[in-house]
Amino acid sequence: MKIKSARFIISAANRSQYPTDSLMHIALAGKSNVGKSSLINAITGRSKLALVSSEPGKTRLINFYLINESFYLVDLPGYGYARVSKAEKQRWGSLIDEYLANNRQLGLIIMLADIRHDPTTEDMQMAEWVRYYNIPVIIAATKSDKLGKSRVKPRALQIRKDLGFSDDVMIIPCSSVSKQGIEELNDAIGSFVEESSSS
Numbered sequence: 001m002k003i004k005s006a007r008f009i010i011s012a013a014n015r016s017q018y019p020t021d022s023l024m025h026i027a028l029a030g031k032s033n034v035g036k037s038s039l040i041n042a043i044t045g046r047s048k049l050a051l052v053s054s055e056p057g058k059t060r061l062i063n064f065y066l067i068n069e070s071f072y073l074v075d076l077p078g079y080g081y082a083r084v085s086k087a088e089k090q091r092w093g094s095l096i097d098e099y100l101a102n103n104r105q106l107g108l109i110i111m112l113a114d115i116r117h118d119p120t121t122e123d124m125q126m127a128e129w130v131r132y133y134n135i136p137v138i139i140a141a142t143k144s145d146k147l148g149k150s151r152v153k154p155r156a157l158q159i160r161k162d163l164g165f166s167d168d169v170m171i172i173p174c175s176s177v178s179k180q181g182i183e184e185l186n187d188a189i190g191s192f193v194e195e196s197s198s199s
């Protein structure tokens with residue numbers, strides 16, 4: 001998929017602030033610091049589109065980016081950030097749940113998991129939500145540049161299994177640093193958008 005345009009639209013705190021058109025949403029979900037914002041920049045080839053930070057918990061609202069005037073990449077707030085209050089964690093839960101529930105525009109979830117780490121309880125909850133709401137999913141195993149080449153594939157397969165997804169769920173090892181898997185992910189999104197708009 002060639003990225004012809006990519007622009008930030010809005011940071012939404014609740015449903016009333018989502019864009020009001022009927023374009024498809026492709027949402028990125030995953031732990032805080034897993035690399036969601038970096039991946040949005042890598043996929044779009046716009047290094048400053050989404051705000052990247054080494055300080056976890058940077059993205060706390062739902063950020064919408066309009067791509068090629070035809071669909072949204074949606075950066076969901078990261079979870080599992082230890083230094084936030086219980087109230088903040090609950091706020092996160094309701095923000096995400098409100099986003100996922102009854103969202104007819106949500107066509108695909110890209111679930112990110114750090115290739116080095118085992119899924120956490122919150123990753124498992126996210127995976128359960130995805131299955132419960134029956135949303136098509138692609139897993140992105142991020143930061144593959146941090147592992148030796150021979151460990152990348154086996155780790156990716158293990159993560160998919162641990163998250164409880166079957167073999168027909170696509171998993172793509174990727175890195176916003178080395179750019180491994182970025183083109184594959186970009187193409188997977190492109191095909192998905194194309195198929196959905198022609199059906």
Ligand SMILES: Nc1nc2c(ncn2[C@@H]2O[C@H](COP(=O)(O)OP(=O)(O)OP(=O)(O)O)[C@@H](O)[C@H]2O)c(=O)[nH]1
Pocket residue numbers: 030031032033034035036037038039051052053054055056057058059060077078079142143144145146174175176177178
């Ligand atoms: N080595 C490596 N570092 C990465 C990669 N992707 C992101 N990072 C680093 O990880 C940190 C967090 O990246 P972000 O993209 O801000 O992560 P996020 O998931 O958006 O985080 P929140 O907004 O807090 O939920 C930054 O320091 C990035 O530079 C990657 O593929 N490889």
Ligand SMILES: [Mg+2]
Pocket residue numbers: 036037038051052058059075078
């Ligand atoms: Mg972010």
